[in-house]
Amino acid sequence: MSRASDKAYKTIREMIIAGKLASGDPLGEEALAELCGVSRTPIREALRRLEVDMLIRRTESQRSFVADWSLGDIEDVFELRAMLEGHAARRAATRMTDTVLQRLRERNATIGQAVSRVKPQVDIFLEQNREFHALILRTAGSRRLETLLQALIEQPVIWRTAHHYRADELRRSHQEHEELISAFVRRDAAWAESIMSGHIRRAFHAYSDAHQGLAAIDPAQNKKSA
Amino acid sequence: MSRASDKAYKTIREMIIAGKLASGDPLGEEALAELCGVSRTPIREALRRLEVDMLIRRTESQRSFVADWSLGDIEDVFELRAMLEGHAARRAATRMTDTVLQRLRERNATIGQAVSRVKPQVDIFLEQNREFHALILRTAGSRRLETLLQALIEQPVIWRTAHHYRADELRRSHQEHEELISAFVRRDAAWAESIMSGHIRRAFHAYSDAHQGLAAIDPAQNKKSA
DNA sequence: CATACCTTTATTGTATACAAAATCACGTAG
């Protein structure tokens, strides 16, 4: 991560996720350049990346603003993930190898340890969970599918609040992963698809339960504009 | 289209579609800048856009090459389109309004005229067909879905050869659109989804029939490298 | 008082120069 554009990307991204930059805040290139300690050139590149991440929105005249995520938007993302990751699981089931299966087992074993505690290690869960899903996605063997899903999975708007998941929800997640592995062992594509689809849908409800009535990005953190 | 980066984008894109730049050809920023008559700055922006279009591929060291599309890759795209556009049709069915319905009818009427001739007007077909699908996509009411599908639909690798579709296939397409409208009139989401999904899948077979044994981008047009 | 137009100001777009990095070529040692 030595390149300046990466640094700018990470910096701005983190600030949006942390709420330092609230929905609708204008993002002038000059201001961001000073903020990140780099010139405008890498800032422009970072803004492009953030745009495909859908973390920022651009007007027709190319001015940038922090994107606003309604609960409906977030539901859309989960819905698309359910469909696409289900598809990935189906494809992965027919292409599964023993080595990948072994690595999936290892990942989920780590997840099992992390969530079996009274106070689950959420950071480890998130990390291993990501790897678990990434492994399946790669096994699906479709570069295009991988590209599309990457953009959805990386959505950090959701991560911001991932720490609020309840312990029983995390354990349920671990259990569903085990089922998924069973489906893969049997190379049962339809089974894998339906587990995965339900797995993602459940995640959405866990998310929305934890945020009843709250907007995706807390408007209380808004500090600018009258 | 006054901006230089747009000009560069279009120029490079056209050259790739036309086969002037063959799969695997290296795309140096300097060379492209001279080719497009602009500086490297807008070229870099154009390359980013072409990358998300999946028309170019970048190495880990950020060097750019014309992407190579195997038939399997193209099948992947159609498969994803079938799933996502089917999903869009399902959502659109529950959100359909009479004004949109009317516009769909108009579009497909134009398509009907274009394909009823002995020598179908393929350009008109492609244009109206695009509008027809775009209208449904917009009615689905999911910005994320729209973004994802845009990237797939715009795939110009496929357009290159769209002119080779047979007349009966074009008429069949028109007919399926009519069925789709029927499903929308009845607000039958499941019906709309299955018609749309089949519609796209059939389009793939029409495509692959027209290109039996041929690579996606004709290697015969390769003029560079020994 | 409202509106249209013009001036001013801020912001994005482009070009260019230079820095950093990677690739290639070549030569030498094993």
Next chain:
DNA sequence: CTACGTGATTTTGTATACAATAAAGGTATG
């Protein structure tokens, strides 16, 4: 003959200056 290292060359990354364009504000006029 191969493998490796080193330097030359090409290619990408960044900074900065300037041009073009859009937003903002103020003034004149209906």
